[in-house]
Amino acid sequence: MTGQSIKRMVFQTRISGYLLLLFLIFLWEVLPRSGIVYARYFPPFSMVVGALLEGIRSTEILRQTAISMYRAFCGYCLAIIIGVTLGTLTGTIRWVSDFLDITVELLRPMPSVALVPIAILLFGTSNTYNISIITFGCTWPIFVNTFEGTRSIDTQWIDTARVYGATRFDLLRKVVVPAALPYIVSGLRVSLATAIIIVTVTEMLASFKGLGFFIMDTYNAYLVPQMYSGILTIGLVGYGLNWLFMTAEGRFMAWHKGWTAKSV
Amino acid sequence: MFVRLEGIMLETPPLLRAEQVRRIYVRDGKEVPACEDISFSVNKGEFVCIVGPSGCGKTTLLKCICHLLKPTAGKVFINDREVERPPKEMILIFQDYSRSLFPWRTVLKNVLFVLEKKNLTKKERFNIARSALAAVYLSGFENHYPWELSGGMQQRVAIARGIAFNPDILLMDEPFASVDAQTRSDLEDAILEIWNKFSQTILLVTHDIEEAIYLADRVLVLSGRPSEIREEIRIDLERPRNQLTTKEDKRFIEYRHHIYTLIKEEGQKCERADICQEISQNP
Numbered sequence: 001m002t003g004q005s006i007k008r009m010v011f012q013t014r015i016s017g018y019l020l021l022l023f024l025i026f027l028w029e030v031l032p033r034s035g036i037v038y039a040r041y042f043p044p045f046s047m048v049v050g051a052l053l054e055g056i057r058s059t060e061i062l063r064q065t066a067i068s069m070y071r072a073f074c075g076y077c078l079a080i081i082i083g084v085t086l087g088t089l090t091g092t093i094r095w096v097s098d099f100l101d102i103t104v105e106l107l108r109p110m111p112s113v114a115l116v117p118i119a120i121l122l123f124g125t126s127n128t129y130n131i132s133i134i135t136f137g138c139t140w141p142i143f144v145n146t147f148e149g150t151r152s153i154d155t156q157w158i159d160t161a162r163v164y165g166a167t168r169f170d171l172l173r174k175v176v177v178p179a180a181l182p183y184i185v186s187g188l189r190v191s192l193a194t195a196i197i198i199v200t201v202t203e204m205l206a207s208f209k210g211l212g213f214f215i216m217d218t219y220n221a222y223l224v225p226q227m228y229s230g231i232l233t234i235g236l237v238g239y240g241l242n243w244l245f246m247t248a249e250g251r252f253m254a255w256h257k258g259w260t261a262k263s264v
Numbered sequence: 265m266f267v268r269l270e271g272i273m274l275e276t277p278p279l280l281r282a283e284q285v286r287r288i289y290v291r292d293g294k295e296v297p298a299c300e301d302i303s304f305s306v307n308k309g310e311f312v313c314i315v316g317p318s319g320c321g322k323t324t325l326l327k328c329i330c331h332l333l334k335p336t337a338g339k340v341f342i343n344d345r346e347v348e349r350p351p352k353e354m355i356l357i358f359q360d361y362s363r364s365l366f367p368w369r370t371v372l373k374n375v376l377f378v379l380e381k382k383n384l385t386k387k388e389r390f391n392i393a394r395s396a397l398a399a400v401y402l403s404g405f406e407n408h409y410p411w412e413l414s415g416g417m418q419q420r421v422a423i424a425r426g427i428a429f430n431p432d433i434l435l436m437d438e439p440f441a442s443v444d445a446q447t448r449s450d451l452e453d454a455i456l457e458i459w460n461k462f463s464q465t466i467l468l469v470t471h472d473i474e475e476a477i478y479l480a481d482r483v484l485v486l487s488g489r490p491s492e493i494r495e496e497i498r499i500d501l502e503r504p505r506n507q508l509t510t511k512e513d514k515r516f517i518e519y520r521h522h523i524y525t526l527i528k529e530e531g532q533k534c535e536r537a538d539i540c541q542e543i544s545q546n547p
Contacts, residue, residue, distance in 0.1 A: 156363040159332050163356045164378040164429060174377065178368045255409055259367040262411045 043225045052229035061214070061233055068210040069237070071127055072199040075134025079191055083139045084184060087146025092176060097147075104143070112137030113201050120206050130202045130210070137198045138191035142184065149183025150176050182256045185249055192245055196238045211237075277344050278305035279465055280329070280354075280433055285338035287321070287328050297490035298324040301338070304484055304493060306433065306467050311459055313476035314469045315523065316486030317531035322469045323359075325491065326437050329467075330354045342432065353432040359441050361418040365410040371397065371421050372406035378429040396428035397421075399458060416447035420454065427462055436468040440475065449507050452479060456505065473527065477519045478505060485523055488530040495526060 010016050025045050032039035055061030090097045090104075112133050123129040153176060161175045177184075203212025211234055218227040250257075285302045288295050298321035306312050316322055327333040329340050331347050340347040342354060358364045365374050375393040384392070397403055400420035410418050419439060426434050439455070440448045452475060459466055470476050476483045480499050487494040499519060501510055510516055 154363050156358055156360065157366065159327075159356075160358065160364040161377075162332060162350050163330060163354075164425075165350065165352050165381050170381075174380075175366070178366070181368070255368045258409060259411045 048228040051225035071130040079138030083142025091150030141190040142187040145187030149180030280306040300490035313480035315476040355431040359438040396424040
């Protein structure tokens, strides 16, 4: 094999991506072992994986992950319901947008984790505390995107549907929502990442269960490899959820990809 | 086909009747009339074309007729019933097919859209949609998305959707203005074929004089803004019409000469055509 063809194989396929990952894992293993970084605070990859496998075997990691996922899922779903409903109403009905605009613009820039003390006062350290903050943080991207999507709909689609006798409800269901769906989906993607972030942070701050708690708990107990295994788990879960999302999007939003590719 | 006998025409009331239709836009506090006191009627089975200079409010007039826009004054009657909201007897086909076909629906589902409100079984819906697509020679493209088709094919989907709905009258707003010349004459013949086959009644608006003469039984010439009906011309050319022989006919050339002269005069009156155009696009 010539040097040229090796170069092409590495850089013009996805192999280069995997090679980078392998290289970083290699560094993670070698740097602590060679003493270049302090192994106690930065344990080698193999030790972290060992801790992770141990956590899976004892079901500890799995249980903590399940709790975090449950909270994230509840908050995310509530945010979808609230964000899509409010966004659609705001985008399609003038007085609703006049009514909500100022309040929304005041609340939206507020960092959701700043609400942690309020939520703890109100809900203690129950699941409701985590879920309420996740809902708050995830609603905005969905809301804003749905609003933009429903507002920017081509009036001729509406006119066409009206010509064919569509009622207001038909317009909403068959024209407004499908037309706004690409926007809504990009809001959903942003919120998915937000949900993972907020569930971790709220659990780190005030919870006795969940992956965020697990990380802080092992940190305080000086169980460094276990702490790293918790962090690695969150990373993997985030990657997995994003992969699921993209797969579903590719499946259901294929029309949008083709359509935009055509009209650009 | 429709029998053109004066006696019968007097007895049967017109399918569509517009009475003193007027539409005024308010722009920066000033009233800008788009069309003024337009009255005409269309009989069952007739093919009527409205032709007028650019920016003279043709789109506004059509939207007023099917009540997508409320006329400022005047009335529209369909089958002697006054129109108050977009009536189910009337379908408007827009110039810009890319903005009226739904990109998230396949060709077949775009046609099925208009049948969803009708009291039909699923099988009947599919049969109607398929035969409408077959009538515009789009069989085999049912599962394509509209944006995968050429412009002319997309407009034929829009036409298939119109005929699947089975309205009493099809209104068409410059339906062939966004396609190339070759496709355009193909579409003209396609619409004539559909008009004949389904005994449709069609009211078509265009700025193209030859197109109007080629298609119509009657041509209504609009004046510049505010538009009024300047003249009504009955087109006595044999059917079926032919892109070559009809357009070479001596009478065709005379009609063209006459209408061209009228529109030229009116176009000069429409000094604010550019402003008018802007208004009709963003009312």
